[in-house]
Amino acid sequence: MSLRVRRLTTPIMLLAVWEGTARAGVLAPDKLPPPSAVLEAAWRLSRDGTLGTSLLDSLQRAVLGLLIGGTLALVLGSVAGLLRAGDDLVDPTVQAARMLPHLGLVPLLIIWLGIGESLKVTLVALGAFFPIYLNTYAGIRDIDERLVEAARTCGLTWSERVRHVVLPGAMPSLFLGLRLAFAAGWLSLVVGEQVNGQSGLGFMMMEAREFSQTEVVVLGLLVYALLGLLSDLALRMGERRLLTWRRGLQAA
Amino acid sequence: MATRTASRLVEAARVRRSFGGTVVLDGVDLAIDRGEVVALLGASGSGKSTLLRILAGLDGEASGNVSVPASRAVVFQEHRLLPWKRVAANVTLGVRTKNAASRTAAALAEVGLADRGDAWPAELSGGQSQRVAIARALIRQPELLLLDEPFGALDALNRLKMQALFSRLRAVHEFAALLVTHDVDEAILLSDRLLVLDDGHIIESIDVDLDHPRAVDTPGFATLRRRLLTLLRVPAAPDEALS
Numbered sequence: 001m002s003l004r005v006r007r008l009t010t011p012i013m014l015l016a017v018w019e020g021t022a023r024a025g026v027l028a029p030d031k032l033p034p035p036s037a038v039l040e041a042a043w044r045l046s047r048d049g050t051l052g053t054s055l056l057d058s059l060q061r062a063v064l065g066l067l068i069g070g071t072l073a074l075v076l077g078s079v080a081g082l083l084r085a086g087d088d089l090v091d092p093t094v095q096a097a098r099m100l101p102h103l104g105l106v107p108l109l110i111i112w113l114g115i116g117e118s119l120k121v122t123l124v125a126l127g128a129f130f131p132i133y134l135n136t137y138a139g140i141r142d143i144d145e146r147l148v149e150a151a152r153t154c155g156l157t158w159s160e161r162v163r164h165v166v167l168p169g170a171m172p173s174l175f176l177g178l179r180l181a182f183a184a185g186w187l188s189l190v191v192g193e194q195v196n197g198q199s200g201l202g203f204m205m206m207e208a209r210e211f212s213q214t215e216v217v218v219l220g221l222l223v224y225a226l227l228g229l230l231s232d233l234a235l236r237m238g239e240r241r242l243l244t245w246r247r248g249l250q251a252a
Numbered sequence: 253m254a255t256r257t258a259s260r261l262v263e264a265a266r267v268r269r270s271f272g273g274t275v276v277l278d279g280v281d282l283a284i285d286r287g288e289v290v291a292l293l294g295a296s297g298s299g300k301s302t303l304l305r306i307l308a309g310l311d312g313e314a315s316g317n318v319s320v321p322a323s324r325a326v327v328f329q330e331h332r333l334l335p336w337k338r339v340a341a342n343v344t345l346g347v348r349t350k351n352a353a354s355r356t357a358a359a360l361a362e363v364g365l366a367d368r369g370d371a372w373p374a375e376l377s378g379g380q381s382q383r384v385a386i387a388r389a390l391i392r393q394p395e396l397l398l399l400d401e402p403f404g405a406l407d408a409l410n411r412l413k414m415q416a417l418f419s420r421l422r423a424v425h426e427f428a429a430l431l432v433t434h435d436v437d438e439a440i441l442l443s444d445r446l447l448v449l450d451d452g453h454i455i456e457s458i459d460v461d462l463d464h465p466r467a468v469d470t471p472g473f474a475t476l477r478r479r480l481l482t483l484l485r486v487p488a489a490p491d492e493a494l495s
Contacts, residue, residue, distance in 0.1 A: 168337075
């Protein structure tokens with residue numbers, strides 16, 4: 001039995017048991033419908049466009065939130081990492097703010113922003129901000145000072161040193177931050193979309209719950225998971241392309 | 253102004269540097285002529301590297317008068333190549349002339365790595381990496397080469413090869429060099445003058461009048477070696493160990 005087959009055995013068996021027990025009536029259909037029903041719901045909702053629009057709406061929030069939170073985190077992380085004054089002005093405050101569980105801010109954010117789009121985007125941005133900030137900062141701080149010094153003896157100016165030494169050196173850490181940010185972003189989106197919504201995957205799930213369409217709720221969950229998986233894969237591909245130099249390092 | 257001959261390249265006077273309360277350099281005077289290779293010896297912690305860093309412009313907190321040429325390059329004990337740049341890009345780093353690519357190729361060829369320009373630093377051996385570091389210094393066509401125990405991290409065989417390479421490059425490029433080393437043999441083999449740093453001062457300057465090419469069995473080598481070891485307060489080794 002090849003490794004691939006062996007690894008697939010358990011999930012396939014679980015699916016089979018799930019399908020079998022659901023059909024045999026051991027699992028109540030309104031608690032957990034069989035996988036076939038979930039697939040059927042996927043097919044139905046894809047055809048009438050519900051799934052597509054919901055997905056697009058959710059994606060839009062995720063991308064917007066990640067962009068806003070990520071950009072802010074990159075800028076502040078770089079300022080704190082590169083400049084001593086920036087470090088003093090930014091880092092202690094961010095480190096303190098990090099202690100607030102950002103999902104716990106939902107009630108306050110509802111008071112400030114209402115329950116519309118800006119609440120959801122803000123939650124994603126907050127979720128993405130901290131991992132990217134922390135890893136940008138740490139990545140810059142952990143640069144080998146000796147390399148910076150060598151670059152100085154080669155006549156590189158401050159901005160050239162940032163470009164050729166600091167940024168590429170901080171890249172691996174930045175990628176780690178991005179992956180954590182994606183995970184936190186999706187989580188924030190899930191939470192945000194359950195607070196009243198008129199569109200998106202979360203809305204689709206909440207609406208289905210009201211009509212006891214459990215298969216649609218399960219489908220929504222699966223789509224969330226798939227989105228997380230795909231974004232992580234994309235990041236890992238980008239990482240492999242941008243960090244080719246590390247392969248030699250690992251082999252050595 | 254101190255008197256200054258036309259051939260004088262480096263002039264440092266009353267250089268002082270302390271870390272916390274510890275005075276490491278206590279008024280060091282140093283001069284290096286054009287094309288002259290000077291070895292700087294001293295026990296570890298004697299401030300050899302500190303002095304080199306001051307000449308390299310990497311230490312902003314030293315006092316005293318230091319005059320060094322702008323055209324200088326540094327080779328450190330570790331190669332300090334940027335792992336995310338290929339070998340050729342590492343060599344070219346900071347070179348702003350138009351023919352940078354051909355100069356890089358030439359510099360790599362000179363250190364025997366003409367075909368490794370596309371490699372990542374992580375793919376090189378320790379000796380090869382150090383050769384690239386030397387190529388990175390050479391491409392700048394420095395008047396002054398500052399070497400901080402450049403072969404100290406290499407195995408004995410590689411060290412011998414690198415010493416030969418250094419002599420060859422020196423004959424071609426006629427740079428002046430300050431070679432910080434703890435290897436007495438290396439210092440005698442490669443330099444025109446030996447300086448011994450002790451207790452914050454240069455306590456001895458010895459001209460090396462041995463013929464080139466030198467080897468450890470060159471007449472006069474052993475005598476010089478013994479004299480240096482005494483200055484470095486190393487108990488005299490049995491003479492048999494020298495041959």
